[in-house]
Amino acid sequence: MNRYALAGIGAAVVAAVVLTVAALQRVPAHADTANASDAFDVRALDRDNFYQVVVPRAQAEGSVDLYSFAPSFPPLWKKIVIPRFEAKYGIKVNFFNTRPVLADQQLIALRALGRTPPADVYFAPGGHMRLYRRAALAADYDLASLLPQASAYPPALLSLTARDGRFVPFHLNQTALAYDSARLSAASVPRDLDALLTWARAHPYQFAFTAPRSGGSGEGMMLAAAYRFMNEPCRKTFADAWRNDADASRWVQTSGCLDEAWQYLRALAKVSVFTNGNADTQNLLANKAVTIGTVWEDGAYTFRREKLLEPTVALTIPQPGMPGSSDVLFVVAGTQHPAAALLLIDFALSRPIQQWKLDEMASRTGRVDINGSTPDTSPARRFMVPESSLNSRLTWPSVSMMTALDRAFDARVAARR
Secondary structure, eight states, X not given: OOSSOOTTSOXXXXXXXXXXXXXXXXXXXXXXXXXXXXXXXXXXXXXXXXXXXXXXXXXXXXXXXXXXXXXXXXXXXXXXXXXXXXXXXXXXXXXXXXXXXXXXXXXXXXXXXXXXXXXXXXXXXXXXXXHHHHTTOBOSOOHHHHOGGGGGSOHHHHHHHTTTTSOEEEEEEEEEEEEXXXXXXXXXXXXXXXXXXXXXXXXXXXXXXXXXXXXXXXHHHHHHHHHHHOOHHHHHHHTSOOOOHHHHHHHHHHSOTXXXXXXXXXXXXXXXXXXXXXXXXXXXXXXXXXXXEEEEHHHHHHHHHTTSSOTTEEEEOOBTOOBEEEEEEEEBTTOSOHHHHHHHHHHHTSHHHHHHHHHHHOOBOOOTTTTTTSOOOSHHHHHSOOGGGGTTOBXXXXXXXXXXXXXXXXXXXXXXX
């Protein structure tokens, strides 16, 4: 079964299993999501009248509930976004740090039952957008066209994340390799995947490979190898919108497109340390137990900012690249606070929030008035991978394809080390 979908299981059964007691207490017993926001006519909205219409309505609603999936983001929401938003508009924000594997199932189950969701806004993984579209989790609001702050984002990025307008990019993520520059000179840093394998063989167990099932940075390494060794027809099929776990698994197992990638990854795995998560990899780097490891750009900087990584740790992206994508904000379908939800998302996209996020968290932004227009003076921006290294940025496939890849990795790589 898909890790995130509910196929083959009755929605009521899943809801009973997945929902926490606290969530159930917050869900009205007989709420009808179809009528949740009938009084709010979003068709009358545009960027010009947005604040005039939305602010008083949002203030009348009085509160907004926010789900956030990323482990490193609670300080941004709790210390920056929420206090500033509440001070400006007088609207209470209820924040919930959640795991997407649970939050997705919870929201899908409640949607199927026709009940009011416990979240109005969801900061969610961009790789799950196909799932959210299929489950009709996002309210039918064209955020890219409605939100005044969205005008500062390039149309190409908005179309990539929005497509039907329901999702907007909040955080641009990037996988990379972190290395200890005190132990590895700049000239010795592997510049491509072939050089990485050569280096790892010459320095056994000095490369930390986050197990793909346990951390996205390991999935990034697996995808880098997949893209490196696939031919163009295979890449095109690989990137299709796979929606069925069985079909994706069949393609991964029988197409032959990944055979060279599995061969490369097995060779790398034999001389690497496998870890149980992104944090475990970074802890090995901090303790100088390894020299290079798979990381998320912003996650590694969070460790460095908290002095859990030495200042000598730096980042690199081996050619032909490693994947990055956009994590998104959207209004949850059936929300009881549609205006407050729209206002909070617009506020989160604003320049002060995005600038703070970039400078303090190494969290990339899509705003054109920030990218390339301000000097790289903050410690975070000096730590990040140079923009010139992102020209070959790779993209993530569908959730079904990633599920199939993770399972195949376990069988073809991890089990054969």
